[in-house]
Amino acid sequence: MSESIQNTAQGQSQADTLLSLTDLVLRFRGQANDVLDGVDLTVKRGEVLCVVGESGCGKSVTAMALMGLLPSNSARVSSGILDVDGSRIDLSCNTLPAEMRGNHVAMIFQEPMTSLNPTFTIGSQIIEAVQRHSGGTKSQARDRALQMLQRVGIANPAQRLSEYPHQLSGGMRQRVMIAMALANDPQILIADEPTTALDVTIQAQILDLIRDLRDETGMGTIMITHDLGVVAEIADTVAVMYGGQVVEQGPVAEVFNNPQHPYTIGLMSAMPQLDDPGTRLVIVPGTVPTVANMPVGCRFRTRCAFATATCETRPPLRDIAQDHQTACHYAPLETNLSVSA
């Protein structure tokens, strides 16, 4: 009975899946180890998936590889299947075709200050993006650009169209980037730390905007961030990455309240708690190993308090609860280890 419910749930979720990435393995030229080692991600309609992890864990590389933005002469993808909007792309021999970039999958970047071409007006850049995919006349594209600027909450959109990027503030530029990314109604928006370079009030506005646009259009969003505050605010599901692998993923409430991978537990305890200001923050000991020194098996084992000889084999990402997966031999820790605090 419960199995049949799960099956229908799975059937439902497959129909709703907008993008799925399977087993992405990527290596940079001249490196002995894979930077990304079997990354799987799935985004459903209207869902915000947050990819979290510390610097160098491969979050941004995953996004760039998804979009096909990595230079082909330095990054080599040895496996990886991308399913998006009914087409299946084998990333080991192809990249996302240019016709789909910006049209089916759009991306916004971390630095709004440098993500717009300084030599052209805002208008001409949005119009260019619209005309690239939707065609039409320049005035149609201009109307669309105006509409998009209005939609992302820019005052005086008609005037802004004829202004240059340097005339806008960081928050406004990020709005323009979002307007440009969404001008062709993509099904997936990849946002690579879109709020990191902005101050906190603008950050909240941009997150609100992304959420509103998601509700309006039903687009799926992959948000890359290292800020667990952002995750708590916007995510539906979260994927925790460590050393180029997804170590834990699941619904945000589940992962936050019941983290099962020792790394996720470390991340959560390193976050300051407002209700308990007196306690010291627990830190994850050591630093992330460099790509060349990545341990075999579980990549976290050199920093893990629970590591044993078993961890020298790679733990698969497996279900430990409904929709909640963890790549740890000992998960769930409560049952498999007798933890004494």
Next chain:
Amino acid sequence: MTDTILSAEPVLTGKPENRVWKKFRRHKSAMVGGVLVTFFLLIALAAPILPIPDPAATDWGAVRKAPSWAHWMGTDDIGRDVMSRMIWGAQASLLAGVVSVSIAVAIGVPLGVVAGFFGGWTDAAISRCTEALLAAPFLILAIALAAFLGPSLTNAMIAIGISATPIFIRLTRGQVISIKSEDYVDSARAIGLPTTRILSRYILPNVLPPILVQATLTIATAIIAEASLSFLGLGQQPPEPSWGSMLNTAKNFLNQAPWMAMWPGISIFLVVLGFNLLGDGLRDALDPREH
């Protein structure tokens, strides 16, 4: 609510072009350079309509005459009016400067863009050739090429243009490599723009400022090179006037007719100074860090 916050955000005014022009106008030495260059340009352009004698007309009654009311800059060894030859010579000099730099830019910039943007073996091939050309000193290379092509003003311009090309390949390549890793190029690719469009709209406009500066400075070098080639007999051929060939003749009469050498010497100095000041001013005006 959102509106009030947005309207409170600081707004800079003015197109970038206007800011550059404002900065340029405040730059005193650049303005001096601009005036010098404009002066010589006007003279060269107006040569056919100015009331001056034929630069090739000889007057055996007025050989090596000092400056006077009849000949403001004196006459040369076969009685030709030096001022007329100076003005027509300005045409040769400026033409040589502009045309040879245009050749260098037209060849060098596309090659540099290709090398910088595509990298790999394309870059390796172009860069090695560039380095080979750069190994020969600029003027020596120009002289060798001009001698190979045969003495004429056109060939001198081609020779100077080719000799100046490697500078532009190198400069453009370096600029493109730095610009192509800018976020806005990634975001252009994320929009799905094709490579040709990225090159023409995102890369090229952003590498132009330093190329413009280099071109202005190279015009000065090219003018000296043209004068040197003409001095050696590899540039403008007699009886057509050129500052370099005028100096060549004048060197034989330095004691008897110093004005013959003075005017072309001063003119070369001034026009080269003008282009250098102009180039420096442009560099400062286009530099976003300086205010």
